[in-house]
Amino acid sequence: MLIAAAVCPHPPLLVPEVTGADGPGADELRRLRLQCREAVAALLGAAPDLLVVVGGAGQTAEYPPPPAETSPAGTPPGPGGSLRDFAVPFTVGADPVLPLSLTIGKWLLAATAMESQKVTWWGIASAAATADCLNLGEKLAALAPRVALLAMGDGPGRRARGVPGAIDPGADRYDAQVTAALAAADPGLLAALDPRRDEELIVAGRAAWQVLAGAAARGAYAADLRYAAAPLEVSYYVATWVRAHQAH
Secondary structure (H helix, E strand, O other), rough: EEEEEEEEEOOOOOOOHOOOOOOOOHHHHHHHHHHHHHHHHHHHOOOOOOOEEEEEEEOOEEOOOHHHHHHHOOOOOOEEEEEEHHHHOEEEEOOOOOOOHHHOOOOHHOOOOOOOOOEEEEEEEOOOOOHHHHHHHHHHHHOOOEEEEEEOOOOOOHHHHHHOOOHHHHHHHHHHHHHHHHHOOOOHHHHHHOOOHHHHHHOOOHHHHHHHHHHHHOOOEEEEEEEEEHHHHEEEEEEEEEEEEOOO
């Protein structure tokens, strides 16, 4: 049963090593990092039996942990990731096999005291049909009596391809639908997102959010939309959902 969920974005810029302390938009990125860390802390505070991290990938698959003997002492347990595809010498974990979305999720979790937390890592094909996303979410929610889910995903990035600061009504409407869904803990609104808009608007989070919709379909949740903005012309959202009887 899903008891709590969090939504966070996954730009490489979240990692301070990518931008440095005084890079472009440094203050806004610090605010975004803080909201992400607080969302993850709230997720772990729900005391789940199992934490599931899900994010867009080339194909739908679970990423198993590497053999114990390959994990050097002091590294976070489970599979790792890197930003080498972005020419950044950054690695988290012992075996860098995770896609970008889960790599940033791994980085967020590495900053918490999670040594005893059981975690499973799932990539969802970025072009996955809505039904497949919902089905996976329902399956993941049934993996343990108390499941928490961290859904990693970015909103529209099309603004970044155009004139800085230009109005983009299509991206604005998409933002409004996602933020309304997250603020109301409404899985139906997430399930209604149109996969055909992914390529047009350059959306990298729709599949993961629809996995959340499937996982949360059978419950009522208290929502907290912690962040919704488009620094550097890409939309990022941070939110937490806590099952109603869990909320304080």
